[in-house]
Amino acid sequence: MKLTLRIFGVLLVLCFVGCATVHSKANKVSSGMSQQQVLNIMGPPTSKNISSDGEVWYYFQARAFEYQTVFITFENGKVVSLRTGY
Secondary structure (H helix, E strand, C coil), X not given: CHHHHHHHHHHHHHHHHHCCCHHHHXXXXXXXXXXXXXXXXXXXXXXXXXXXXXXXXXXEEEECCEEEEEEEEEECCEEEEEEEEC
């Protein structure tokens, strides 16, 4: 039983420490980057939307007691804005 609890504890710590958050990945994205560059950094978006403002990629991540969001807007295939939130 003690071994099971220790293994569970280690796995829990690794998940919180080792998993990159969408916010930490978003810090590597900058204006002018191509969609492919963003894909390489962020991975595939949770969802996409095309509007009059351009194409928007949405990233969502639930972690413990917080919910992180990242919105990246593209015009002509290049990043023009990035917003983060909780």
